[in-house]
Amino acid sequence: MPHSLLKIGLAGFGNVGAGVYKNLEKNRDILRERTGRDLVVHRVAIRDPKKKRNVSLPKENVTTDLWDIVEDDEIELVVELIGGVDRAFEFVEAALKSGKSVVTGNKALLAERGRELFEVARENNAHIYYEAAVAGGIPIIKTVQESLIGNHIQSVAGIINGTCNYILTRMNEAGLQYEDALQEAQDLGYAEADPTLDVNGWDAAHKAVILASLSYGCWVPCDEIYVEGIEKVTKPDIDFADELGYIIKLLAIIKLHEKDRAIEVRVQPSLVPKGHILASVRGVFNAILVTGDVVGETLFYGSGAGQDPTSSSVIGDIADAAARCNNPGGLGFVTHDLYGKPLKVEDSVSKYYLRVQVVDTPGSLARIATILGDHNIGILSVIQPEDHDEETAPVALTLHFAPFGRMLEAKEKIARLDCVSDEPVLMRVEAI
Amino acid sequence: MPHSLLKIGLAGFGNVGAGVYKNLEKNRDILRERTGRDLVVHRVAIRDPKKKRNVSLPKENVTTDLWDIVEDDEIELVVELIGGVDRAFEFVEAALKSGKSVVTGNKALLAERGRELFEVARENNAHIYYEAAVAGGIPIIKTVQESLIGNHIQSVAGIINGTCNYILTRMNEAGLQYEDALQEAQDLGYAEADPTLDVNGWDAAHKAVILASLSYGCWVPCDEIYVEGIEKVTKPDIDFADELGYIIKLLAIIKLHEKDRAIEVRVQPSLVPKGHILASVRGVFNAILVTGDVVGETLFYGSGAGQDPTSSSVIGDIADAAARCNNPGGLGFVTHDLYGKPLKVEDSVSKYYLRVQVVDTPGSLARIATILGDHNIGILSVIQPEDHDEETAPVALTLHFAPFGRMLEAKEKIARLDCVSDEPVLMRVEAI
Numbered sequence: 001m002p003h004s005l006l007k008i009g010l011a012g013f014g015n016v017g018a019g020v021y022k023n024l025e026k027n028r029d030i031l032r033e034r035t036g037r038d039l040v041v042h043r044v045a046i047r048d049p050k051k052k053r054n055v056s057l058p059k060e061n062v063t064t065d066l067w068d069i070v071e072d073d074e075i076e077l078v079v080e081l082i083g084g085v086d087r088a089f090e091f092v093e094a095a096l097k098s099g100k101s102v103v104t105g106n107k108a109l110l111a112e113r114g115r116e117l118f119e120v121a122r123e124n125n126a127h128i129y130y131e132a133a134v135a136g137g138i139p140i141i142k143t144v145q146e147s148l149i150g151n152h153i154q155s156v157a158g159i160i161n162g163t164c165n166y167i168l169t170r171m172n173e174a175g176l177q178y179e180d181a182l183q184e185a186q187d188l189g190y191a192e193a194d195p196t197l198d199v200n201g202w203d204a205a206h207k208a209v210i211l212a213s214l215s216y217g218c219w220v221p222c223d224e225i226y227v228e229g230i231e232k233v234t235k236p237d238i239d240f241a242d243e244l245g246y247i248i249k250l251l252a253i254i255k256l257h258e259k260d261r262a263i264e265v266r267v268q269p270s271l272v273p274k275g276h277i278l279a280s281v282r283g284v285f286n287a288i289l290v291t292g293d294v295v296g297e298t299l300f301y302g303s304g305a306g307q308d309p310t311s312s313s314v315i316g317d318i319a320d321a322a323a324r325c326n327n328p329g330g331l332g333f334v335t336h337d338l339y340g341k342p343l344k345v346e347d348s349v350s351k352y353y354l355r356v357q358v359v360d361t362p363g364s365l366a367r368i369a370t371i372l373g374d375h376n377i378g379i380l381s382v383i384q385p386e387d388h389d390e391e392t393a394p395v396a397l398t399l400h401f402a403p404f405g406r407m408l409e410a411k412e413k414i415a416r417l418d419c420v421s422d423e424p425v426l427m428r429v430e431a432i
Numbered sequence: 433m434p435h436s437l438l439k440i441g442l443a444g445f446g447n448v449g450a451g452v453y454k455n456l457e458k459n460r461d462i463l464r465e466r467t468g469r470d471l472v473v474h475r476v477a478i479r480d481p482k483k484k485r486n487v488s489l490p491k492e493n494v495t496t497d498l499w500d501i502v503e504d505d506e507i508e509l510v511v512e513l514i515g516g517v518d519r520a521f522e523f524v525e526a527a528l529k530s531g532k533s534v535v536t537g538n539k540a541l542l543a544e545r546g547r548e549l550f551e552v553a554r555e556n557n558a559h560i561y562y563e564a565a566v567a568g569g570i571p572i573i574k575t576v577q578e579s580l581i582g583n584h585i586q587s588v589a590g591i592i593n594g595t596c597n598y599i600l601t602r603m604n605e606a607g608l609q610y611e612d613a614l615q616e617a618q619d620l621g622y623a624e625a626d627p628t629l630d631v632n633g634w635d636a637a638h639k640a641v642i643l644a645s646l647s648y649g650c651w652v653p654c655d656e657i658y659v660e661g662i663e664k665v666t667k668p669d670i671d672f673a674d675e676l677g678y679i680i681k682l683l684a685i686i687k688l689h690e691k692d693r694a695i696e697v698r699v700q701p702s703l704v705p706k707g708h709i710l711a712s713v714r715g716v717f718n719a720i721l722v723t724g725d726v727v728g729e730t731l732f733y734g735s736g737a738g739q740d741p742t743s744s745s746v747i748g749d750i751a752d753a754a755a756r757c758n759n760p761g762g763l764g765f766v767t768h769d770l771y772g773k774p775l776k777v778e779d780s781v782s783k784y785y786l787r788v789q790v791v792d793t794p795g796s797l798a799r800i801a802t803i804l805g806d807h808n809i810g811i812l813s814v815i816q817p818e819d820h821d822e823e824t825a826p827v828a829l830t831l832h833f834a835p836f837g838r839m840l841e842a843k844e845k846i847a848r849l850d851c852v853s854d855e856p857v858l859m860r861v862e863a864i
Contacts, residue, residue, distance in 0.1 A: 027583070027726070036766070139578075143571050146752065149751045152462060217465060277733070292744065294569075298732075300730075302729060303728050303729070309726070312580065312583055312727035316582060318582075338462055
């Protein structure tokens, strides 16, 4: 049978953009058979035509003006891979208003301005597909949106930043210091020249905001979630965690509080039990543990970044756009009022790991324990190494369930004790 | 906005059927918001109206005649959960011919007669949805069919029978004998009163046939694949595997041979390296490792059976049916000629584990090694316990890559040696 053309406008020809183009060409036959359509990149908007690329483009398809794509009536579908927020917003908004559906891998754009864009999409009967925006090649968006549609999502716990997971894996397994592990990640191309957005937790946070918003049908504002990066994770904490039977992971946690329907969303370095399946996720791999009231525990594992894995998700979205009629239900982003507001992080409860550097006097631990007791926080375990040369010694404690706010108060009081030398280190112990 | 009704005919009210009904009711609000439609079970066909059930049904919706569902013009979508092949075939065929789309969890039906049914569906512009037929709550069908649509599937390695995985887990971790582990699985309701189809490998084989057919766009005949169950797995082999650094799992292997495009499909107890992520899949859980040429390695983990997990997949399919226009591409089952025929199992290559019970004479190992040498099969390791009371002693060998056919010949010759007392045990060592 003859195959109808789907003409695609590709905006951005960086790492992922080039991968999408390359793999669409490579697997064109199989895509034609499976979708019944010919998926053709009709136009590519690039920033710098002179830049050397290992994927070559036919000259006649190339433009340096994004608006050539918006204004090209032959183009049915736009793929946005230029990154950034403001310019990408203008471009995607214009494409949607011209009735074109959009595939994007831009997590910052959706986390910060998705609410507006999905409204524009609905008004113009267009779709936004964004599988590539979360966890690279792992089809987590389609899974939550479609496969688990019959579930109340009870919780999502994800390792969704490959750079951080690589750094923490190397600190844990090779005993590297944070700086050396980061340098290694940069040398291997796993971390950007400027790794800020990865290591400060905001790349993971943007993905968490998208997952939380999708799971609960309401836009979770970026400024209402709590985000900590891995910059302050040190070798001693990795070692204490190991001694206590845990591995430190940067976890994005999304949790529904059944009683008031509040939504907990946070990104923090957290202690995970060694036996837990998330503890076995090493290097740049990502994994997302989704618990639904019907399906129970499910886990999705794969490459969370990289040219090819991410293009796999972009191409999946392109095929969806090619195969589907516009149906507002199920497939798109549907907002409703069945769930509550984001939970204040002060009210989020977990166990904790607390490391305090104390002047080595017999009374130190007692004074710390007293403060914890005053705040009604139970102590689960204490480790205090005997052999140390310095005048100060570390004390590592694991603490029972308590609200984060009360825990922070106790930590501040402990920090002000004259027997405490440095700022105490506080991390969650996740009972996932 | 008003929500249009989707009237569903539910055939079969056993464990999964009741779960689908229960969970559709339970999460009706969220499903209405997400799909924009009201998913209502309009009629339920049950076998025995007198049977006691913990899910109650309104009398007026119940029938004991399947054809009441086929002939009810108000019913848009049929859910087939009666099981079996012949009667289910007649029913699904009739439903499709009446223009109704069908959701089924019937793996035997699809593996044995899917080719015919998908043809009938295409002729009648209807759809067959079958997420629940493979790996319970794990959305592996949608993932392969849609999310990974841009990939050549290079291989699939799955633990897709929870009963067998539970039995093997208990044999490995609690040291149980096969019979005791099976009994325990039955007592816990993880195994049927008649566990034949589970332990002989055919339940996994039906799922493997569906996955292979979907991945390669051609119907793989059940009689062209190689299937071994776990009935012959013994404690000594579990222990030798452990000593060698492996865990025994019942694996479904689907592999594309790039050179001739042949498709390898087999189900066998196999040795998996302890460090491998599949080795960490315990108890009744399932996991499927899919490797694509674009996405790389991905793993999908969850409950492979059970009332609720399986209904999660059925409800996902119902929502797909509610949300989608009929589009032959991508969403359905598309056959094409881009891949070759199933590979003869004799030609499938792997490493091996071979245990031989020998009369304890010095020359025994030499004679076994000679036969292996004659068949050009290299020996990787040999274990021969020193302390044993009987006149015969076990020898456990791991062997280098060789075609299965040649390996079987060597095994037969070894079995005929007069220094060999029992039938030798042969298993694959999977280099996944």
